[in-house]
Amino acid sequence: MDRHSLMCQLLDRFQKGLPLCAKPYAAMADELGVSEAEVLACLAGLADSGVLSRIGPVFEHRRAGASTLAALAIAPAELDQVAALVSAHPAVNHNYAREHRYNLWFVVTGCDRAAIDRALADIAALAGQTPLDLPMLESFHIDLAFALDHAAIALDQPSHSAEVRACLP
Numbered sequence: 001m002d003r004h005s006l007m008c009q010l011l012d013r014f015q016k017g018l019p020l021c022a023k024p025y026a027a028m029a030d031e032l033g034v035s036e037a038e039v040l041a042c043l044a045g046l047a048d049s050g051v052l053s054r055i056g057p058v059f060e061h062r063r064a065g066a067s068t069l070a071a072l073a074i075a076p077a078e079l080d081q082v083a084a085l086v087s088a089h090p091a092v093n094h095n096y097a098r099e100h101r102y103n104l105w106f107v108v109t110g111c112d113r114a115a116i117d118r119a120l121a122d123i124a125a126l127a128g129q130t131p132l133d134l135p136m137l138e139s140f141h142i143d144l145a146f147a148l149d150h151a152a153i154a155l156d157q158p159s160h161s162a163e164v165r166a167c168l169p
Helices: 003-014 024-032 036-048 076-088 113-127 160-167
Strands: 066-072 092-097 104-110 132-134
Touching: 003 024, 003 036, 024 036, 066 113, 076 092, 076 104, 076 113, 104 113
Parallel strands: none
Antiparallel strands: 066 104, 066 132, 092 104
């Protein structure tokens, strides 16, 4: 399987769940008909290019501790820099940009509310402003996944991020 197809297959098939076993990358490789080394190299390339920020579980917060949705209003010229700082914080699950005055949104997790408050204080110091804190009042399940258009991949694209943009509908 060529690199482009492997990338799209990995993103398409495993974005909603990894195999729960002792060697998940080997199981992924078996399912895709490639070697475990090829899967790991492709995932490393996606991470190195910034397309993939992390691979890991997302827990139901009430069973695994506490979490909150938070947002910052960042000057557009500083958004990438502040997003990188926020992403690097160990309590941040993920972040994303929005077209709004509050343009950087992120999820903070911790063992309890006090841990969340400490993480938000750390982030406030990094960002130079207090994040908007939006704790969940009611839980909703959103089955989020992105369908990739494999036919839209340009084989001559030099970067993984350009390839993924070409895959998204």
